[in-house]
Amino acid sequence: MEIGVVGNGQMGMTLEEVIKDTSYQMVKMWDVFPQDETITADVLIDFSNPANLTNILAYGVKNNIPVVIATTGYSNQELELIEKTAEKIPVLFSGNYSLGVIVMNQVVKQLAESLGETFDIEIIEKHHNKKLDAPSGTAKMLLDSVMETGEFTPVYGREGIAPRQAREVGVHALRGGTIVGEHEVIFAGTDELLSIKHEAFSKKIFAKGALVGAEWLMKQGPGLYSMEDCLF
Ligand SMILES: NC(=O)C1=CN([C@@H]2O[C@H](COP(=O)(O)OP(=O)(O)OC[C@H]3O[C@@H](n4cnc5c(N)ncnc54)[C@H](OP(=O)(O)O)[C@@H]3O)[C@@H](O)[C@H]2O)C=CC1
């Protein structure tokens, strides 16, 4: 598999390192993806910035190349563009490519179905002090899973007199040091609390997951896929 890597920051460099231990080749790496790229690859993997999205998707469509999107922090308009483009080429999109988080997301859905009526749900994410977007792509994915199960209102942080309302889902973003990524969802009931937490100890888990996704995506037709589609 010949891979084009978009992003030569922390994740791009981690992916390059991980690719070296496989039979795959990295054909090129970009920080800013140009409008007129001519190089060919079997698949693009993007760990960069939403600013690259339009050019990446246009390149994918023009050359009929599948795209794995790992960048986070997209606007609703950009998410619509991803959906539209996936009608033409295979696109894999996940706020998190680690196996643990994908399974956690499934469990959160089940817990929200069972407990959402009676327990209070809060999502807490912690990341390094270089992270640009908040809340994290993973926190948004976990929130979407809760929202699928019923009528909930997201509340992003609290300040001042802000008593909790029924069916709120609190979402809290913490930033500091070199935390790789931590996500916790708590289900707080009367006199009991259930929580599920994932901690990443290395960025390699995301790179390895994206490669599993890329290999799988190359065998799919046009469509918008999740890592759940890929793994289960
Ligand atoms: N889905 C997942 O599993 C994971 C997703 N991510 C996401 O991947 C993305 C990259 O993360 P990470 O490598 O840590 O970030 P870095 O800041 O280390 O790297 C960002 C890269 O994007 C490039 N870039 C291109 N255009 C812009 C722009 N307009 N503004 C800023 N950067 C730009 C940077 O180029 P330059 O250096 O020239 O500025 C750099 O190569 C983030 O969105 C992050 O949330 C991260 C880990 C896991």
Ligand SMILES: O=C(O)C1=N[C@H](C(=O)O)C[C@H](O)C1
């Ligand atoms: O920016 C990061 O570092 C990470 N971003 C992803 C997110 O926004 O959820 C995934 C992971 O937690 C690391």
